[in-house]
Amino acid sequence: MTTTIDLSKYVSDAIEGKSELFTNASDQVWSFAETRFDEFQSAKLLIDVLEAEDFSVEKEVAGLETGFIASYGTGSPVIALLGEYDALADLSQKAGTAAYSPVTARGNGHGCGHNLLGVGALAAAVAVKDYLKDHPGTSGTIRFYGCPAEESGYGKTYLAREGYFKDVDAALSWHPHSMNAVMHGSSNAVIHGTFTFKGISAHAAAAPHQGRSALDAVELMNIGANYMREHMIDQARLHYAITNSGGFSPNVVQAEAEVTYLVRAPKTHQVRSLFERLIKIAEGASLMTETQMEFKYEGACANLIPNSTLEKVLYKNLTQFGVPQYEEEEYAYAKAIYETLPLQNKQEAEAMVGPQLAGVLTERPLPGFIAPFSDDKETFMSGSTDVADVSWNVPTAQCVTTTMAFGTPLHAWQTVAQGKSTYAHKGMLLAAKAMAATAIESILDPSIVAEANKEFKERLGGEVYDCLVPQDVQPPKRGA
Structure with a gap:
């Protein structure tokens, strides 16, 4: 069996070797800035990349015109990587500036970083595919789920309702953030x-x-x-x-x-x-x-169901790769962004990390550390995510990595402005490496999947998935 150190090097080399492909794809999705159920250019771009990387692609799954599933490999376990690529309305903003400056008045913008999210998960899927191709005879399947309309419309809910996760053994995702951490908690x-x-x-x-x-x-x-x-x-x-x-x-x-x-x-x-x-x-x-x-x-x-087993493996791999090295120019831009934040945002961000750490991050607002993982107590997110519907069907784990300056609020022009920055790219690739290594470990070590599924059943305690979208409600179609 491949050692953890060898696996980390393999994954890092695989992703860094194609980093230009991934960063260019992310920047293109950023420029498309398509909102819910209208991500036609973004979906096509990701499908083209995946098909060029030898994935087989099933399109328009679960009635979603911009939803798809790309697969590589055979047999079990089946590991899912979840990708999103929808933008938000009224958040158009030029990249690389620290001043509010829309590209188009009332236009769309990636105010939640889903251009990075989707391509980061895709990069992880490609690295796992490369491993399976380089190690013939390894039983396992990697799937990339192209999930539209996370911001509103919730494409994963339709995928879950129609049973597209029934044969999946574990699912992984991530989200752009201003910190590096593995999530453990629920949501609204x-x-x-x-x-x-x-x-x-x-x-x-x-x-x-x-x-x-x-x-x-x-x-x-x-x-x-x-x-x-x-x-x-x-x-x-x-x-x-x-x-x-x-x-x-x-x-x-x-x-x-x-x-x-x-x-x-x-x-x-x-x-x-x-x-x-x-x-x-x-x-x-x-x-x-x-x-x-x-x-x-x-x-x-639905609400999120955490899974400590998968989260611990994901955290181990995140710490194995470590945080990226930043240039002074990157710190300077992050600092300029931080200075544009409203006072309340700054105060809340500083309160979360404490005065000592806040003193460092307010001057150099790109965290050089990974937050410790703890599953002693669940955190609670008052927002919502359709990753939750996946987590009701299969053990699911998520991480966050730094793609924006400390304190940057989501759904704001500052997030859009940083969406093509070099440090955003570094955070995306870090998340891709952590997810890819976790997926490969889960393929190679049956005990991970077995323990994750045991915990999954215990957490549900006999409850079953109750989809909140009625069966007669279907995703909207173009022009409808």
């Missing part, structure tokens, strides 16, 4: 729904009595939702955006208006209950305004 489940109200237009001055305002219905729904916030558990979240206010003429009663909501809670049954209450509030707003209401599911995902 979420349901995303859009509510459309239809009323009757009329002249707001001459014949207001003839009109039935859809905008009034939206406003009343929002007021009701605000009152519901008072009667939710502390960790639950409720947020919205008015996506159609009914027009720009105040002297026309608005005949149609629309609002979209995200409802979050720590458990699937809790978020489902809250969403049902929200539907009742919408129905009440409809009754009060004599308008018609309809809603649709935009997507949903």
